[in-house]
Amino acid sequence: MVYLDAIQSSDVKVFFFAGLLTVILLFGFILYFLFTYRHKQRDFNLLQEQKDEIDNQKHLVENTLRDLKLTQNQLIQSEKMASLGELTAGIAHEIQNPLNFVNNFSDVNKELLSEMKVELAKGNLQEINSLIDDIISNEEKINDHGKRADSIVKSMLQHSRRSSGAKEPTNINTLADEYLRLAYHGFRAKDKSFNSKLESDFDTTIESINVVQQDIGRVILNLITNAFYAVSEKKKSGIEPYDPLVMVATKNITTASGESALLLSVRDNGNGIQKAAIDKIFQPFFTTKPSGQGTGLGLSLSYDIVKAHGGELKVNTKEGEFAEFIITLPI
Amino acid sequence: MKVLVVDDERDVQILFEQRFRKEIRNNEMVFAFAFSGEEALEYLNLHQHEAVLILSDINMPGMSGLELLDRIKNKYKTPPPKVMMITAYGDKENFDTAMRLGADDFLTKPVEFPVLKEKLKAI
Numbered sequence: 371m372v373y374l375d376a377i378q379s380s381d382v383k384v385f386f387f388a389g390l391l392t393v394i395l396l397f398g399f400i401l402y403f404l405f406t407y408r409h410k411q412r413d414f415n416l417l418q419e420q421k422d423e424i425d426n427q428k429h430l431v432e433n434t435l436r437d438l439k440l441t442q443n444q445l446i447q448s449e450k451m452a453s454l455g456e457l458t459a460g461i462a463h464e465i466q467n468p469l470n471f472v473n474n475f476s477d478v479n480k481e482l483l484s485e486m487k488v489e490l491a492k493g494n495l496q497e498i499n500s501l502i503d504d505i506i507s508n509e510e511k512i513n514d515h516g517k518r519a520d521s522i523v524k525s526m527l528q529h530s531r532r533s534s535g536a537k538e539p540t541n542i543n544t545l546a547d548e549y550l551r552l553a554y555h556g557f558r559a560k561d562k563s564f565n566s567k568l569e570s571d572f573d574t575t576i577e578s579i580n581v582v583q584q585d586i587g588r589v590i591l592n593l594i595t596n597a598f599y600a601v602s603e604k605k606k607s608g609i610e611p612y613d614p615l616v617m618v619a620t621k622n623i624t625t626a627s628g629e630s631a632l633l634l635s636v637r638d639n640g641n642g643i644q645k646a647a648i649d650k651i652f653q654p655f656f657t658t659k660p661s662g663q664g665t666g667l668g669l670s671l672s673y674d675i676v677k678a679h680g681g682e683l684k685v686n687t688k689e690g691e692f693a694e695f696i697i698t699l700p701i
Numbered sequence: 702m703k704v705l706v707v708d709d710e711r712d713v714q715i716l717f718e719q720r721f722r723k724e725i726r727n728n729e730m731v732f733a734f735a736f737s738g739e740e741a742l743e744y745l746n747l748h749q750h751e752a753v754l755i756l757s758d759i760n761m762p763g764m765s766g767l768e769l770l771d772r773i774k775n776k777y778k779t780p781p782p783k784v785m786m787i788t789a790y791g792d793k794e795n796f797d798t799a800m801r802l803g804a805d806d807f808l809t810k811p812v813e814f815p816v817l818k819e820k821l822k823a824i
Contacts, residue, residue, distance in 0.1 A: 463760070463789055463790075466789050466810065466811075467710060467789070467810075469811070470810055470811040470812070471710075471712055471716065473811060474716050474720070474811070474812070474814070475716065475719075477814075478716070478719045478720060482719075504719065507715075508719065511712060511715065515712070554762060555760070558760060559790075565762070565763070565764075565765050565768075566762065566763075567762060567763040568762040568763070
């Protein structure tokens with residue numbers, strides 16, 4: 371019995387310890403699971419939070435990008451408007467001139483017709499013939515100058531409108547000449563003391579080429595205005611003797627690869643471009659003008675426009691002597 | 702009377718020749734034309750004392766009409782030709798400068814030819 375008891379009690383102890391161990395292990399496991407679960411839950415929550423944060427940031431960045439694009443478009447538009455503002459006086463002057471001719475030549479024709487009446491009564495055929503010739507030639511002048519005013523108003527409207535992006539056959543010589551005059555009178559209206567010699571050398575063998583007219587017009591305008599600014603700054607610096615000169619030229623060329631292309635250059639004898647600036651001039655927002663005077667978008671936009679036409683915009687300069695911008699456009 | 706007209710607009714020549722055709726035909730007036738300030742000075746060098754009157758535009762590329770006026774009045778003193786300025790910009794600054802430099806008259810564009818004829822007859 372005692373033995374049995376002994377056995378029984380040792381068995382009980384074994385069972386007891388085994389049971390206890392199981393309970394402890396079980397408890398341990400539960401604790402472990404609970405602990406890791408809570409840990410995982412925390413990790414998960416953290417991840418979720420991070421994901422939300424990233425989503426938030428993404429939205430923010432997307433919004434900012436959209437805002438930036440909008441602002442960029444507005445900037446491009448305001449750059450366009452600013453250059454239009456610069457042109458306004460030039461445009462007024464350039465419309466006034468042909469209108470004067472229209473008015474004056476039509477007045478003259480009225481006089482000539484009254485004279486013809488007198489000659490008709492006299493039956494003086496020779497005189498009548500010569501009067502008719504004069505009247506016809508005057509009518510042609512009226513028509514020419516009317517068209518000139520018309521084309522100026524059209525190009526002004528085109529300049530202010532958003533680009534349709536459509537390419538159309540364009541006479542680059544006419545376009546360059548028009549903008550040269552507009553820019554000149556516009557610049558002069560702003561700064562009465564400004565004056566510069568203008569030289570143009572247009573290759574008349576150039577036929578119309580397909581370009582987005584208002585875009586290329588803006589490039590030409592931008593390059594010419596820059597040239598005027600450069601010569602006027604050099605003049606203001608008081609260097610003597612100095613005769614400001616801006617030259618615009620076009621040329622039909624054959625590229626190294628044997629393709630024909632059109633070359634348009636705008637050259638000024640201003641102070642040229644500093645070495646340190648030359649790599650930056652085509653970057654957006656880079657300007658050498660005093661703050662508030664330039665948007666720094668002119669050349670960068672010009673560069674993009676020429677690129678979009680499959681062409682090239684390059685610069686040639688010598689500090690203190692000249693700057694020349696050369697556009698090459700495929701024909 | 703010989704008149705030198707200076708303007709960068711080339712059609713000014715045809716306009717003047719038509720506007721003054723009677724006077725030209727009757728030899729009352731002779732016109733010469735220059736299309737820049739530089740050309741005008743060249744003309745005056747070659748034909749000294751011929752032009753009695755110079756009608757000049759102000760706003761011209763290169764030498765402006767005011768610069769031309771200044772040079773003429775300084776160079777040709779005995780007797781200086783009369784210089785009439787014609788400009789699209791009739792503002793005070795242009796007017797004052799022209800007067801200070803010795804302009805004899807100042808007209809604004811568009812030119813009223815009957816008025817101009819009256820003024821020319823008075824000279």
